[in-house]
Each structure stands twice: as structure tokens, then as C-alpha cells.
Amino acid sequence: MSALIARAEAHSPEAGFGERIAENQRRVFQIAFSILGNSADAEDVAQEAFLRAYQKFRSLREAEKFRAWVNRIVFRLALNRKRGYRRRLARDTAWQISETRTMVDGARDAEKQVMLDRLHREIERLPEKLRSVLQLSLVEEMGAADVGAVLGIPAGTVRSRVHTARKLLLEVMK
Amino acid sequence: MTKACQKWRGDLLEVALTGATAKGLEEHLPACANCSEELSELRARKARLDALLPLVAQGTGPSADFRARVLAAAEAASEGKRARPWRLWTLAGVTAVILAALVIGATSYRRRARTVPADELAAAQILTEWRAPSDVLLANPGQEILRQMPRLGESYLHVPVKMPVKMPLKMNEEE
Ligand SMILES: [Zn+2]
Numbered sequence: 001m002s003a004l005i006a007r008a009e010a011h012s013p014e015a016g017f018g019e020r021i022a023e024n025q026r027r028v029f030q031i032a033f034s035i036l037g038n039s040a041d042a043e044d045v046a047q048e049a050f051l052r053a054y055q056k057f058r059s060l061r062e063a064e065k066f067r068a069w070v071n072r073i074v075f076r077l078a079l080n081r082k083r084g085y086r087r088r089l090a091r092d093t094a095w096q097i098s099e100t101r102t103m104v105d106g107a108r109d110a111e112k113q114v115m116l117d118r119l120h121r122e123i124e125r126l127p128e129k130l131r132s133v134l135q136l137s138l139v140e141e142m143g144a145a146d147v148g149a150v151l152g153i154p155a156g157t158v159r160s161r162v163h164t165a166r167k168l169l170l171e172v173m174k
Numbered sequence: 175m176t177k178a179c180q181k182w183r184g185d186l187l188e189v190a191l192t193g194a195t196a197k198g199l200e201e202h203l204p205a206c207a208n209c210s211e212e213l214s215e216l217r218a219r220k221a222r223l224d225a226l227l228p229l230v231a232q233g234t235g236p237s238a239d240f241r242a243r244v245l246a247a248a249e250a251a252s253e254g255k256r257a258r259p260w261r262l263w264t265l266a267g268v269t270a271v272i273l274a275a276l277v278i279g280a281t282s283y284r285r286r287a288r289t290v291p292a293d294e295l296a297a298a299q300i301l302t303e304w305r306a307p308s309d310v311l312l313a314n315p316g317q318e319i320l321r322q323m324p325r326l327g328e329s330y331l332h333v334p335v336k337m338p339v340k341m342p343l344k345m346n347e348e349e
Contacts, residue, residue: 017248021241029240034231043236047244054248112226119226138231166223167187170216173223 014057020066021050027141028074031150034135035078036085037120045081049074068149075136075150115173122172126165133158134165179209190216 028049033042053060053070060066123131136147137158144155144162151158185196190213203210 014248014252018241018245021244025236025240025244029236030231030233033233037230039234042233043240046236046240047247050244051248051251054244054251115222116226116229119223119230123230135231138227140228140231163191167191170187170191170220170223173219 014054016061017054017057020053020057020060020063023063024067024070025050027139028070030139031071031074031136031142032078032081034138035075035082041081041085042078045077046074048077068146071142071146071150075132119169119173122169125172126168130161130165130168133161137162176208179206179212182209186213186216189213190220 025046029042029046032045032049033039036042036045049070052073053066056069060069123134126134132151133147133153136142136150137144144158147158148155179202182199182202185199186209188194189196189199199209203213
């Protein structure tokens, strides 16, 4: 059955798309997660990014092109989702806000969770320019050049902004 | 931290963060317990931060069936796209057929309407000449009589009686 699917895939004009998903899904998910802070939304946005890539797959066959394009699109989609999310939060009641705070995944114990929540809040307080650079830099396999390509800034600028952001966090994370 | 040590604040952060050495601080540190303590506190904080920061991006990672779901969604989307032109052409075809049928129907109807049988034409002409029954009554001689009758509240004296002019002369002659 899977062999059949693989053969069909190889003959379709979209052959190789599954392979591209496999290569990029972890990074694409992490870009969305670093901005949104919860897995459900991050996965939603990651899927949307891949579906958009599929629509223009003919021009994105090349692995490097695909990678750069999908990095940019998932970053934009995640920011859009977050803006909508913020508007909703502004309307909603306080208990809903506290509930979304606990949606942060990845922490093993309560103390770490508390620290992570604080870190999230401090990152949110960073100036936008520093925040985006830091969030993208925290993603695995995202070097300064990759981050710069997403944001349209030189790699050197990325490095100096990451440094400034870390310094600010070190000062406030007592 | 004392007020005099405030100027080392930035350097301490830099040293803790990068491990680099700062000019002047190297001489100050052995002499200042405050700054030494501050530096070791900053180094510990940096280690905690380094452990936490990757978690900001990691999360649980995409679920195991993520790739399969994206592929299925992509397939469904492209099938919808492929189906759309087919539906468009069908719609266009059906519209064309209906339009053609309408045009043919209208033309043949008009052609038939031009050759109306003679008896139908006669019946139609009779119909145009038809009058309501009251019209016939009004054209009757009885109408004259009705006009000469007094209406409610009138007397026979006031009714303008139109007598034939020759009648009394004839009567006179007989006498
Ligand atoms: Zn000092």
C-alpha cells in the first residue's frame, strides 16, 4: 500500500513533496512554536505553511528554495495568528488569560514551568526587532544567515541583536 | 552592589554572557567581594537561561502523523482544484444547451404564430367585436321609455314627455 502511494507520488507532478515535508517539518513547527508558545496552534500554522508551499511547489522543487520559502511563510503566518490571538485575549476575561499561560509545553517540572512562563513574558517585553531575531535564533538548524533571510537583514545584524537580547534577558531573569 | 561598582555592571553582564575578559574588571574583581559575588550569580543565571531558552522553540514537536495529514490535505485541495475546471465546463455546456433550446423554441413559436388558421382568425375578430350585454340594452328602444319614467321623488308632471308631433293632429282629424 505505502509502496503504491510512493509510486503514485513519484509519477505525480508534486512528486517529492512528502520528502520536503519530512526534511522541514521540525524546523517549521519550531518557528511557529517559538512565536505562538503552544503546540496546537504551531502545528496548525505549520500545516498551513506546507499547504501554501504545495500550491507553488513547481517553483519550489529545489530543496534550498523550498527551505527558505517555507521558513519565511511560516514566520509570517505565525505572526498573523498571534495578532489575532492577542485581539481575542484583549476581549476575553482574566481566567482565560491565565489558562493560556499554562499552555506552554516542553517543561518537565513545575519549577521549570514557572521559569519558562517568566521567560516567555520577558521575551514578549523585548523590543520587536530583538524579539523576532531571538525567537528565530532559538530554532534548531536556524543559523544567523537563515534568520537574516527570513527577516531580510544581514547575518551580522542578527548576531548583534541576539547578543543584545540575551544580555537584556540575563539582567531581568533574576 | 555598591554605588561605586555600578560602572562595572555592563562589563559583568558581558563577561558572564560571553566569557570574555573586560579591561579593568580583572583588577577590580579580586579586590571587590560584591562584584565577584555578582559575577558568580550572573554566571549561574546564564546557565539557567541557556537551559530554558531552547524550550521556547522546541515544544512537543510536530505530531507523528503530521506529514500524512499535510499530504492528505494537499491531495484534497488539489483534487478540488482539478474538479473545479470540470465543473466549470459542464456548467458552460449546460448553459449553452439551454440557451440554444430557448432560441430554437422562440423562433419556431414565432413562425407558427404567423400562420394562424382562418377559422381561428375569424373567432378572434368576433371576440374583438364583442360587447357587454348592458351595451345592447342601452341601444334598445326601451331605453327611451326608461328615460321618461319619473325617478324617486319626481312627479310625472316634471318628466319631459316627448310626444310624437303628428299624433294629436291625427286624433283631431278623426273627431
Ligand atoms: Zn565592585
